[in-house]
Amino acid sequence: NAGVMQNPRHLVRRRGQEARLRCSPMKGHSHVYWYRQLPEEGLKFMVYLQKENIIDESGMPKERFSAEFPKEGPSILRIQQVVRGDSAAYFCASSPPWGTSTDTQYFGPGTRLTVL
Amino acid sequence: AQSVAQPEDQVNVAEGNPLTVKCTYSVSGNPYLFWYVQYPNRGLQFLLKYITGDNLVKGSYGFEAEFNKSQTSFHLKKPSALVSDSALYFCAVRGPSYYGNNRLAFGKGNQVVVIP
Numbered sequence: 001n002a003g004v005m006q007n008p009r010h011l012v013r014r015r016g017q018e019a020r021l022r023c024s025p026m027k028g029h030s031h032v033y034w035y036r037q038l039p040e041e042g043l044k045f046m047v048y049l050q051k052e053n054i055i056d057e058s059g060m061p062k063e064r065f066s067a068e069f070p071k072e073g074p075s076i077l078r079i080q081q082v083v084r085g086d087s088a089a090y091f092c093a094s095s096p097p098w099g100t101s102t103d104t105q106y107f108g109p110g111t112r113l114t115v116l
Numbered sequence: 117a118q119s120v121a122q123p124e125d126q127v128n129v130a131e132g133n134p135l136t137v138k139c140t141y142s143v144s145g146n147p148y149l150f151w152y153v154q155y156p157n158r159g160l161q162f163l164l165k166y167i168t169g170d171n172l173v174k175g176s177y178g179f180e181a182e183f184n185k186s187q188t189s190f191h192l193k194k195p196s197a198l199v200s201d202s203a204l205y206f207c208a209v210r211g212p213s214y215y216g217n218n219r220l221a222f223g224k225g226n227q228v229v230v231i232p
Contacts, residue, residue, distance in 0.1 A: 091160065106162060108159050
């Protein structure tokens, strides 16, 4: 069974460019979560999505950040006009549909974003 | 709001000795508690969880954790540490299970160094 897949693994952007991070959940999982890990810190929740639906975006910065999980294809975390403070590791996690064992989130390998 | 405290930045232990990584939590209602391990430049791997039932939970790679409601703690333990256990360990918590409430709050992590 393939785990959670993220690409790219490493992404370098210049200030002002856009960053697009992709996440494919584990097979059979319909819930996706995005977390950000800044240097020397733990993971901070950003957003929780189901297919075509944002469930909880309480951790998303108010500007420049957006996320989607379309009916077909991976979940996308989009950062517009990146700044140096956006440099971090971005982790995606997935869990099974509600009503099954949704309590355990399985994490991907992360995308390490560097803003020059 | 839910939160986790991992009071020690680094835990050093000799190979073969018992390993303990401490975690205390704060959450409204009954907690869902998790431990994850992160190896360098990798994603988080799920170790174990406490949802309900027996306070002593057994997980992967010989790890176990003990839930203590009165002390709001969920310490991770391993009877005999291996050099390969050297990694970053994260404790996480979320509140009671209801639709939409799947956000995890992570501690800042503990670096475990097992000395040969």
